[in-house]
Amino acid sequence: MALYLITGAAGFIGSSIARELVRRGDRVRGIDNFETGKPGNIATVRERIDFREVDILDYRGLKEAMAGVDWLFHQAALPSVPLSVGDPARSHNININGTFNVLLAAREAKVKRIVYAASSSAYGETLTLPKHEEMVPRQQFTAMASRAETLPMWTTQSRQICWPWRPPPAPRQGRATTLGPDGRSL
Numbered sequence: 001m002a003l004y005l006i007t008g009a010a011g012f013i014g015s016s017i018a019r020e021l022v023r024r025g026d027r028v029r030g031i032d033n034f035e036t037g038k039p040g041n042i043a044t045v046r047e048r049i050d051f052r053e054v055d056i057l058d059y060r061g062l063k064e065a066m067a068g069v070d071w072l073f074h075q076a077a078l079p080s081v082p083l084s085v086g087d088p089a090r091s092h093n094i095n096i097n098g099t100f101n102v103l104l105a106a107r108e109a110k111v112k113r114i115v116y117a118a119s120s121s122a123y124g125e126t127l128t129l130p131k132h133e134e135m136v137p138r139q140q141f142t143a144m145a146s147r148a149e150t151l152p153m154w155t156t157q158s159r160q161i162c163w164p165w166r167p168p169p170a171p172r173q174g175r176a177t178t179l180g181p182d183g184r185s186l
């Protein structure tokens with residue numbers, strides 16, 4: 001039976017994928033460092049999956065978690081745009097360097113396919129809604145520069161995902177600042 005690995009398994013989307021795979025009877029391994037994820041998110045499946053507390057920045061732990069994996073859902077990230085503005089180094093480290101680690105470890109382990117959760121935040125604030133894949137991603141610091149979409153790979157892309165246990169976020173106060181490569185507002 002194929003083995004699925006979910007990074008960010010204790011997060012909103014990762015834990016939802018874990019529950020669905022378990023429901024289907026699949027073999028699941030999950031990793032998370034509880035940066036923003038919560039043990040409660042995986043409480044109902046924790047005993048039925050091989051859960052490991054691993055940071056995607058820890059290459060050795062990642063490599064061990066990748067052993068024997070067939071399919072990979074990469075959901076570990078710091079998805080918050082405001083966070084990427086407040087502490088860009090942290091977002092960059094987890095989203096870019098962490099994802100790069102995941103890709104390298106997956107290649108070493110000969111994982112068959114990686115599904116990466118891209119985000120429509122890469123398009124920035126747009127007047128046209130809903131956003132769509134034909135839009136041109138914006139090279140803005142607030143979103144694109146701290147997202148792994150800049151790495152060459154196939155991605156899945158989702159908009160704001162809400163669920164009964166997770167209501168839509170409160171509207172943002174004001175507009176996100178869009179910075180150019182020189183650090184000035186565009």
Ligand SMILES: NC(=O)c1ccc[n+]([C@@H]2O[C@H](COP(=O)([O-])OP(=O)(O)OC[C@H]3O[C@@H](n4cnc5c(N)ncnc54)[C@H](O)[C@@H]3O)[C@@H](O)[C@H]2O)c1
Nearest residue numbers: 008010011012013033035036037055056076077079117161
């Ligand atoms: N939720 C949405 O509406 C939405 C929409 C579009 C795209 N996405 C993308 O889907 C992905 C998952 O989003 P989410 O809403 O589940 O976020 P989330 O914050 O609930 O989950 C992210 C998980 O990654 C874990 N994590 C963070 N840093 C880690 C590290 N260094 N090592 C291991 N684990 C780490 C966190 O602890 C958390 O459990 C993100 O890339 C996000 O941008 C989400």
